[in-house]
Amino acid sequence: MNRFPLSHHTRRGRRNLTLLATVVALGLAATFGLLVYLDDPVQDLSYGQFRRKLAEGGVSSARVGPAAIQGLLAPASPEAAAVSYRVSRLGMEHDEDLIRLLEAHVPNGDYDAEPAPSPVWTMAVPTVMFLMMVAVLALVVARSGGMGSALAFSKSRPRVYGADEPRVTFESVAGHDEVVAELREVVDFLRTPGKFQSLGGRIPKGVLLVGAPGTGKTLLARAVAGEAGVPFFSLSGSDFVELFVGVGAARVRSLFARAQAKAPSLIFIDELDAIGKARGAGGSGGHDERDQTLNQLLVEMDGFDADRGVILLAATNRPETLDPALVRPGRFDRQVVVDRPDLVGREQILKVHSRVVPLADDLSLRQIAAMTPGFVGADLANLVNEAALLAARRGKDHVGQPEFEDGIERLIAGPEKRQRLLRPDEKQRIAYHEAGHALVARSLPQTDPVHKVSIVGRGAAALGYTLYRPEDDRFLHTRTALEHAVCCLLGGTLAEEIALGEASDGCTSDLSRATEIASRMVLDFGMSPVLGRLRYSGDGDAARGYSERTAREIDLEVRRIVGEAMTKARAILEDRREALDRLADRLIERETLNAADLDELLGR
Incomplete structure (x- = not known):
């Protein structure tokens, strides 16, 4: 007794396999027949060439049919093989001299006549082939679900x-x-x-x-x-x-x-x-x-x-x-x-996704939520999964704060690239660059606290990074906060210039973000005392609604905001040069510094 009867899908799958095997077998048979046919070369002759070869004794056998003559040509030498030939008789069906030539020149009378097919057989062959094609088509349609499957193309498939x-x-x-x-x-x-x-x-x-x-x-x-x-x-x-x-x-x-x-x-x-x-x-x-x-x-x-x-x-x-x-x-x-969830919403989402994850006793999901501003539900679900994978990779029984923090950095900046080899001078330059970001951010009010500084590369292009941890969600930004954000972005390239004499090309992302903030201050937020409380940027693909003179004033204002931020950041770095050197040296030594290390080096 069969304890596991075949399902409908299994039986249908076997029928489809049988049909497929039949089609493959027919295809192989046709291919084999074609190869056999191609393996036997046939020389096509015109009717005139055939009669001339026949008169010269070059034909060894012949089979005369109603539409063609087939046979073997006489070999040119005893060692040569006989060659098949074929002659079309279309238009030459009533040649009265053909029989006389065959009797006179074909050796041993090796010639014969092929009987003409009856009209019934001539009509039956195409009819049978057509019926076979119809049968195969009907079988394919039945296997695919019938005619309803063709009509189902226009039906919704929710x-x-x-x-x-x-x-x-x-x-x-x-x-x-x-x-x-x-x-x-x-x-x-x-x-x-x-x-x-x-x-x-x-x-x-x-x-x-x-x-x-x-x-x-x-x-x-x-x-x-x-x-x-x-x-x-x-x-x-x-x-x-x-x-x-x-x-x-x-x-x-x-x-x-x-x-x-x-x-x-x-x-x-x-x-x-x-x-x-x-x-x-x-x-x-x-x-x-x-x-x-x-x-x-x-x-x-x-x-x-x-x-x-x-x-x-x-x-x-x-x-x-x-x-x-x-x-x-x-x-x-x-x-x-x-909308994107706020701080409380992110904490609730983390609780939902971590129900099946064993968490460490000292883990605070509130702190994790504070470190993920702008994350949506899908990002937070991915974060919990990344933290669980990291904990399993490290052989831990619980998921703790380090795994979540490493998961956040992985999602924001990409995976670590510890095998990326850097020259000592490049490592020193990256250390001063990240130390400049951290030092300027720690020296200005209305900036997010620095949570971690690292010179370990991440992702495809990041050679180092400075991670900020907002204390709460911020929905409005003052002009001072935006200006200080520009100062923090420019602190990296200025630190390179002050400590090493010149800047490098590793500041592309910082300059892009700083320029964007300064441009929005002028175009969108009306924070320029020269241009006044006006909004100059259009929505979507709207054309620019100001003159060339105004455009020049906008460029000058953006340049002024960035220039003043550079002056302020440079003054901070020059005044605290000793702290900058101390922070860069510790980064070269340990590669990663957290908030506690920064408090120890820079003071609160």
Whole structure:
């Protein structure tokens, strides 16, 4: 008795293998026959050449058919091999002298006549071949799912999460309390629509989740479906786009038809900007398919009855590119911003992702959250995974603070490059460069505390790095804070110049960031006393709205801000030259210094 019966997929796989083996065998047989045929060379002769060779005695055998004559030519010498020949008789079928020439010149009467095929056999061969082709085609179609598989090309293929699927709830979502509170209303709409309809309220047709990549928009959509306990249809915007015009629109119709058949239900379209871009923005021609798909989506959102409990959720990180007709009230009634988590939110996200990770007793997730400003949920999940891998690599039973800190540095700057060999003078220059950053940052107010300084290379280009640890999230920056940030960025190249006589080309990233901050101070923030409280930069691709004279004044102001920052940073480094040398020497000796080492060397 077979304890493990074959499944339907296994049996179908074996049938497919049998069909494949048959096709391969037929192909090999045809190839072998072709090789045999090609291995026997045949000399094509014209009818005139054949008669001349026949008269000269050069033909040793002949078989006369209704359309051709075949046989062997007489060898030129006793050692030579006989050569096959073929002569077409088209137009020469009624040559009365042929039989006389064959009797006179073919030795031993080695000639014969091939009977002409009957008309019935002539028609039967193509008919049988055609029927065989039809049979093979029918078999292939049946193996691939029948004619329905061809029609299924125009149907939507969403991933459906039914009642038997594992549910995601709002307990799995952390760091977005305000967003969860707003989406709970959508859950109430799906659970008890009558409560809102009794007061004349209308269930929203669409909810658009807007946020940076990795903030958890897809997770929130699945949590809404899990809380409501309704079927969840999940697709990406690119699933609607095909080469053939009209397929995307057909898939939109199929998707909404399936969702209404299982109402109340939830449709989620990720990366909505793939099909929802503003029409006409990219010209005509290749955008017909996308425009038709968008038009059909607009029609479906207007046409389906929201009271039946079908709600469309969509996510995008480029809301500015969407068509205005798509985001108007009546289609997407709500836009929920899923922003980057703050300090408290990052700590909550770290707690969620570290539930299955054994943590050290002295580990503070609050400190880890403070060291990760700007990280989104996906980044924090990756951080926990990197820390766990580092702890396992080091043979530890728990994940502690060093693993998390090393994971942060790995995600920000890349993996360590300890095998990168540096010359002693290059190592000294890198040490002074990073010491300059740290010393200027420790000497100015309104700057983030320096957490670590290292001259160990990371990633593809970083030969050293200075890691800052903000004490809390900062949403506003004063002019003094921005100017001091520029001073810290310029401290590295100035330290090289002061200590070693000249700067190197390792300051490209610092100069780019310093120039960007100074430019935004002038163009966006109105922090120039010369140009006043005006904003000169345009949104998107807007053209420059100021004159050449104003442009020159902007350049001068940016140069002035950077120049003043250089003067201030140079003064700090020259006044504290002894501390700079001491810090650089300790970096060369130990390669990495933490905050406690900096306190010991520089004082609080």
